[in-house]
Amino acid sequence: xxxxTAIVGVGQTGxxxxxxxxxxxxxxxxxxxxxxxxxxxxxxxxxxxxxGVAPDALIGIDNVDRWIGQALGVAHRPQLRVNTGGTTxxxxxxxxxxxxxxxMFRTVMVLAADKVSETPDAQWVLNTAMxxxxxxxxxxxxxxxxxxQAVRQMSQYGVTERxxxxxxxxxxxxxxxxxxxxxxxPITIDDVMSSRYxxxxxxxxxxxPRSSGACAVIMAAEPQAASSPNxxxxxxxxxxxxxxxxxxDKMGPGRDTDHADWDELAIAAASxxxxxxxxxxxSQIDLAEIYAPFTCTExxxxxxxxxxxxxxxxxxxxxxxxxxxxxxxxxxSGGVLSANPISATALARVAEAALQVMGEAGxxxxxxxxxxxxxxxxxxxxxxxxxxxxxxx
Amino acid sequence: xxxTATTSGPLIHPGEWHIHYDYAVxxxxxxxxxELRDNMKVYARRCPSCGRAFVPPRAxxxxxxxxxxxxxxxxxxxxxxxxxxxxxPFDGLPVPPYxxxxxxxxxxxxxxxxFVTGVDLxxxxxxxxxxxxxxxxxxxxxxxxxxxxxxxxxxxxxHNK
Numbered sequence: 233x234x235x236x237t238a239i240v241g242v243g244q245t246g247x248x249x250x251x252x253x254x255x256x257x258x259x260x261x262x263x264x265x266x267x268x269x270x271x272x273x274x275x276x277x278x279x280x281x282x283x284g285v286a287p288d289a290l291i292g293i294d295n296v297d298r299w300i301g302q303a304l305g306v307a308h309r310p311q312l313r314v315n316t317g318g319t320t321x322x323x324x325x326x327x328x329x330x331x332x333x334x335x336m337f338r339t340v341m342v343l344a345a346d347k348v349s350e351t352p353d354a355q356w357v358l359n360t361a362m363x364x365x366x367x368x369x370x371x372x373x374x375x376x377x378x379x380x381q382a383v384r385q386m387s388q389y390g391v392t393e394r395x396x397x398x399x400x401x402x403x404x405x406x407x408x409x410x411x412x413x414x415x416x417x418p419i420t421i422d423d424v425m426s427s428r429y430x431x432x433x434x435x436x437x438x439x440x441p442r443s444s445g446a447c448a449v450i451m452a453a454e455p456q457a458a459s460s461p462n463x464x465x466x467x468x469x470x471x472x473x474x475x476x477x478x479x480x481d482k483m484g485p486g487r488d489t490d491h492a493d494w495d496e497l498a499i500a501a502a503s504x505x506x507x508x509x510x511x512x513x514x515s516q517i518d519l520a521e522i523y524a525p526f527t528c529t530e531x532x533x534x535x536x537x538x539x540x541x542x543x544x545x546x547x548x549x550x551x552x553x554x555x556x557x558x559x560x561x562x563x564x565s566g567g568v569l570s571a572n573p574i575s576a577t578a579l580a581r582v583a584e585a586a587l588q589v590m591g592e593a594g595x596x597x598x599x600x601x602x603x604x605x606x607x608x609x610x611x612x613x614x615x616x617x618x619x620x621x622x623x624x625x
Numbered sequence: 626x627x628x629t630a631t632t633s634g635p636l637i638h639p640g641e642w643h644i645h646y647d648y649a650v651x652x653x654x655x656x657x658x659x660e661l662r663d664n665m666k667v668y669a670r671r672c673p674s675c676g677r678a679f680v681p682p683r684a685x686x687x688x689x690x691x692x693x694x695x696x697x698x699x700x701x702x703x704x705x706x707x708x709x710x711x712x713x714p715f716d717g718l719p720v721p722p723y724x725x726x727x728x729x730x731x732x733x734x735x736x737x738x739x740f741v742t743g744v745d746l747x748x749x750x751x752x753x754x755x756x757x758x759x760x761x762x763x764x765x766x767x768x769x770x771x772x773x774x775x776x777x778x779x780x781x782x783x784h785n786k
Contacts, residue, residue: 252635292640356717365650366681369775370725370738371711371718379709380727387758432710432749476687478735480727483706486677486734488688491707 234333236625238457238464239586241271241450247414247443247571250349256296257303260345263446264304271450272461279337281311284324284344286575289357291347300345318525320344321447321579322608322617328451329467338453344576345446354442363477375439377612379431380479382528384492386433391531393433395546397424399527400437400569402555407566409595414443414571440525445573447580454625465586469620471503477612497536497607500618508620513538518601519561519588521581523608525568533607534562564596578608582619589621653684658772665766669733671695677734700730701764702782708756710746722746728762728779740778755781
């Protein structure tokens with residue numbers, strides 16, 4: 233049996249386009265200090281560190297985890313870097329959970345930081361993550377790989393550009409209540425529909441920003457967690473899946489998953505749900521923090537998490553199912569569309585889900601939360617994680 | 626590029642990475658690219674266990690994890706499985722607009738990506754309708770071929786839904 237594990241402290245710097253007042257290791261220090269303060273702990277109380285850093289070239293410092301670790305004062309304790317692209321922060325949380333749940337460490341700090349705004353070349357960097365032999369010279373990047381998903385959703389399920397726009401509008405509406413979010417100005421359907429095409433069918437306001445910021449989460453084993461001054465957010469279940477980097481393998485007649493869908497996330501969710509004892513996600517989960525960097529990706533995720541039938545996520549969202557106050561609030565924080573510090577983005581989903589369970593989400597708190605789900609994705613939509621946080625172990 | 630550092634503004638140090646690589650493509654991809662370059666043919670690699678014909682070809686079936694064996698000629702026509710039209714300029718990437726599609730070539734089990742030419746991309750609505758999923762395309766080869774994926778592109782044949 234895994235050791236019962238909870239999140240007992242969360243620290244976020246707030247996410248902004250540029251942070252010229254701090255280096256990346258200083259950003260990390262600020263998030264770590266806030267998490268320790270929140271948990272009423274000292275750095276000396278941490279047994280091990282998991283540091284999430286996405287592709288190095290996004291910040292232009294090779295193996296920056298070396299800098300971040302020493303800046304946190306890790307001396308004489310283990311430190312591990314995790315990188316699964318966009319999933320990085322959630323995969324780091326997964327690794328941190330396994331550290332504690334294995335019984336080998338009592339407390340772990342999971343931390344991720346990014347300053348993506350320091351290069352204008354993020355999409356070129358992400359292009360270098362494509363297969364150099366067969367695909368890189370075809371200008372593939374993070375935006376057009378999601379466009380391929382959107383165009384298949386539109387063709388197979390009749391998803392409309394207005395349904396995509398509704399996701400963006402709701403995200404910004406929620407972000408207005410979250411002081412940590414990067415983009416907080418409300419937008420309308422017309423604003424989204426009239427924004428320019430970036431990669432058809434995705435328009436500028438269907439896309440996440442690139443942000444700077446850091447997020448830290450402290451996990452503790454049962455005895456420590458139960459005596460935390462905060463209400464612990466217990467990790468009730470965790471699931472993760474990987475799949476091919478070749479998007480074309482998820483399109484042809486030989487496919488066993490479809491690029492339109494997130495069957496991989498459904499697999500990860502099934503594993504997490506089973507561990508958490510969830511059989512009816514819509515009634516047993518109170519909110520979702522979903523890693524959705526583009527509007528179309530959230531539609532795939534709400535279906536994969538079992539909140540609505542495959543092919544109906546766009547219409548359900550347009551009808552308000554995922555609004556604050558609706559049957560399943562999605563991204564009360566404003567989500568990735570409102571802040572995207574790439575390495576830390578998926579960890580922020582975990583952190584926000586934990587804060588909701590702790591009852592400390594502030595102005596965007598959902599009333600009476602007992603259980604929340606957080607997801608991460610990365611690579612060419614190939615890595616998926618799903619974590620369930622709840623108010624009992 | 627770097628911002629001008631002043632005593633009143635943030636102090637910015639510029640940095641750039643210039644890293645050269647020479648990627649050996651390996652025997653499997655080399656056969657694929659040689660057929661493109663010398664014979665203007667597209668070949669898939671078949672898994673002896675599940676029968677999938679993979680393009681781009683792989684040395685191992687990534688589902689069954691057995692070595693692939695036979696080379697199977699695919700195309701030269703196929704069907705659009707997904708596409709995008711890029712209207713935004715990105716540093717280091719081609720000048721927009723350009724269209725990229727995943728196409729299942731006739732006889733292949735997986736879709737292969739490449740640029741699509743022959744479509745007026747100036748009006749997104751018209752262009753996206755022309756490229757609609759299910760459209761038939763054909764492989765068109767460049768006059769000067771270098772053993773690269775860009776030795777060919779896709780040309781629209783017209784609707785066939």
